[in-house]
Amino acid sequence: MTELTRESAQALIEEVLEVYPEKAKKDRAKHLMVNDKEITQSKKCITSNRKSLPGVMTQRGCAYAGSKGVVWGPIKDIIDISHGPVGCGAYSRGGRRNYFAGTSGVDSFCDINFTSDFQEKDIVFGGDKKLAKLIDELEMLFPLSKGISVQSECPVGLIGDDIEAVAKKKAAEIGKTIVPVRCEGFRGVSQSLGHHIANDAVRDWIISNRDDQPFESTPYDVAILGDYNIGGDAWASRILLEEMGLRVVAQWSGDGTLTEMENTPKVKLNLLHCYRSMNYIARHMEEKYSIPWLEYNFFGPSKIVESLREIASHFDEKIQEGAERVIAKYKPAMDAVIAKYKPRLQGKKVMLYVGGLRPRHTVGAYEDLGMEVIGAGYEFAHNDDYDRTIKEMKDATLIYDDVTGYEFEEFVRQLKPDLIGSGIKEKYAFHKMGVPFRQLHSWDYSGPYHGFDGFAVFARDMDMTVNNPVWSMFKAPWNEADKTEGDALKAA
Amino acid sequence: MANIMVRKNAAGGLVFYLPKRDIEDNITSIEFDAPDKWGGEIKLANGGVYYIEPIPAPARLPISVRAKRMDGVE
Numbered sequence: 001m002t003e004l005t006r007e008s009a010q011a012l013i014e015e016v017l018e019v020y021p022e023k024a025k026k027d028r029a030k031h032l033m034v035n036d037k038e039i040t041q042s043k044k045c046i047t048s049n050r051k052s053l054p055g056v057m058t059q060r061g062c063a064y065a066g067s068k069g070v071v072w073g074p075i076k077d078i079i080d081i082s083h084g085p086v087g088c089g090a091y092s093r094g095g096r097r098n099y100f101a102g103t104s105g106v107d108s109f110c111d112i113n114f115t116s117d118f119q120e121k122d123i124v125f126g127g128d129k130k131l132a133k134l135i136d137e138l139e140m141l142f143p144l145s146k147g148i149s150v151q152s153e154c155p156v157g158l159i160g161d162d163i164e165a166v167a168k169k170k171a172a173e174i175g176k177t178i179v180p181v182r183c184e185g186f187r188g189v190s191q192s193l194g195h196h197i198a199n200d201a202v203r204d205w206i207i208s209n210r211d212d213q214p215f216e217s218t219p220y221d222v223a224i225l226g227d228y229n230i231g232g233d234a235w236a237s238r239i240l241l242e243e244m245g246l247r248v249v250a251q252w253s254g255d256g257t258l259t260e261m262e263n264t265p266k267v268k269l270n271l272l273h274c275y276r277s278m279n280y281i282a283r284h285m286e287e288k289y290s291i292p293w294l295e296y297n298f299f300g301p302s303k304i305v306e307s308l309r310e311i312a313s314h315f316d317e318k319i320q321e322g323a324e325r326v327i328a329k330y331k332p333a334m335d336a337v338i339a340k341y342k343p344r345l346q347g348k349k350v351m352l353y354v355g356g357l358r359p360r361h362t363v364g365a366y367e368d369l370g371m372e373v374i375g376a377g378y379e380f381a382h383n384d385d386y387d388r389t390i391k392e393m394k395d396a397t398l399i400y401d402d403v404t405g406y407e408f409e410e411f412v413r414q415l416k417p418d419l420i421g422s423g424i425k426e427k428y429a430f431h432k433m434g435v436p437f438r439q440l441h442s443w444d445y446s447g448p449y450h451g452f453d454g455f456a457v458f459a460r461d462m463d464m465t466v467n468n469p470v471w472s473m474f475k476a477p478w479n480e481a482d483k484t485e486g487d488a489l490k491a492a
Numbered sequence: 493m494a495n496i497m498v499r500k501n502a503a504g505g506l507v508f509y510l511p512k513r514d515i516e517d518n519i520t521s522i523e524f525d526a527p528d529k530w531g532g533e534i535k536l537a538n539g540g541v542y543y544i545e546p547i548p549a550p551a552r553l554p555i556s557v558r559a560k561r562m563d564g565v566e
């Protein structure tokens with residue numbers, strides 16, 4: 001594919017939309033756009049956070065996925081009960097690889113599935129008694145847990161169980177925090193509402209628990225919000241902040257604890273990595289506790305350096321010096337990584353379709369490696385995410401919201417990127433098409449990718465994928481006629 | 493009527509945020525901005541116009557208030 005111009009990109013979108021019936025075409029057209037850096041208001045050109053069309057392959061999750069899987073799941077000393085039928089918890093267990101330091105089943109409970117396993121009789125007679133019994137059993141089996149959250153699955157909302165009443169009663173009985181979360185899967189259009197509901201539950205049940213308790217604070221207290229420690233991400237971020245002289249009081253929520261979360265209102269600055277899933281609580285803390293918040297980006301050295309300086313600008317000279325020291329310390333290592341991988345990756349084209357923050361945050365990291373992001377999209381972003389994305393992306397690149405399986409495949413067929421970063425649902429389809437692919441939801445079983453240390457892993461993984469000799473071993477069906485290129489690669 | 497939040501951005505300007513719809517935008521003008529009377533009609537950069545019942549100027553921002561949509565998109 002030659003260089004994408006605005007006209008050719010627009011033509012491509014129209015060509016792809018051609019197969020839809022009139023009504024669906026009109027609807028989908030609103031979700032696809034060609035980037036134009038002039039635009040400051042994404043809503044003028046892209047629609048987001050709308051219900052997916054029936055009949056198309058969407059990659060979205062549900063509110064339960066957003067609450068239990070993303071926000072609550074990684075908190076290590078809270079037991080998350082998947083309240084409802086057994087499947088939701090069983091099939092979502094351990095998928096996100098939120099690492100934690102602790103002993104599973106003793107003081108950490110991230111990788112165990114707790115469920116109330118609804119049966120027919122629970123639907124008919126209500127599951128409140130079962131929930132109460134379950135909490136008693138948990139208390140007996142796992143006495144070192146610090147709290148329990150009740151993550152509702154669809155039937156709980158449908159039959160109208162009063163989980164709040166059970167939570168209150170049992171919390172008084174066992175003397176621990178029990179948080180009922182109304183994150184039934186049918187709420188909202190995607191997992192995004194689940195994040196919001198989870199944030200609201202934290203706000204209502206956790207955040208003010210220690211307001212009147214003493215806390216030894218320092219002027220350099222910060223909290224990491226929206227880092228889920230996928231493959232150790234939060235640890236790779238945390239060491240940079242600590243090296244520059246800050247004290248990280250809390251990690252939300254990767255490798256985080258209930259106590260850390262309760263102490264967060266005492267910090268001086270909230271650092272927000274995943275804007276989409278945690279801006280709600282950051283805004284709440286700004287209003288209630290006057291804690292400013294700051295979005296930062298720890299992907300790729302140029303963005304990390306930018307972010308470290310911006311974080312330091314909120315503190316005194318000591319921290320600013322610390323930031324410069326950290327930047328100088330890692331510079332030789334980063335230069336070495338770029339020197340090694342940039343020649344191998346230079347000019348390669350990337351298409352991204354992930355969720356949360358990655359489609360815009362990783363652009364800088366790819367550019368550090370000389371790669372170019374030619375298309376990006378989110379599963380469940382809102383317009384404020386696209387406002388931020390438009391600035392990061394180059395002109396005349398594709399932006400697609402809640403892209404359907406068909407549209408994404410068609411874009412890839414036409415644009416022939418050298419790498420796709422997306423989820424597990426797309427992975428094997430693109431493998432079969434012969435396109436290098438990385439599963440960017442949980443870093444394809446690798447990681448961490450955040451921070452300076454993470455960038456070395458990131459660069460290695462991208463090189464490993466793009467330059468893997470396996471891609472020359474089979475030809476994608478639409479390339480079958482073009483034998484010469486394949487033979488040349490085999491010979492080499 | 494909707495709950496909105498008004499906060500200050502880094503540049504010192506007012507920012508409007510409507511959590512229910514995730515609309516975040518700069519406020520271009522506010523009808524009353526005096527210590528004893530604050531609020532009234534607010535205009536957003538995206539063309540939206542909202543009305544806040546005037547109150548004494550808040551001691552600190554951000555503040556959550558109820559607002560009525562008068563005009564503009566959404």
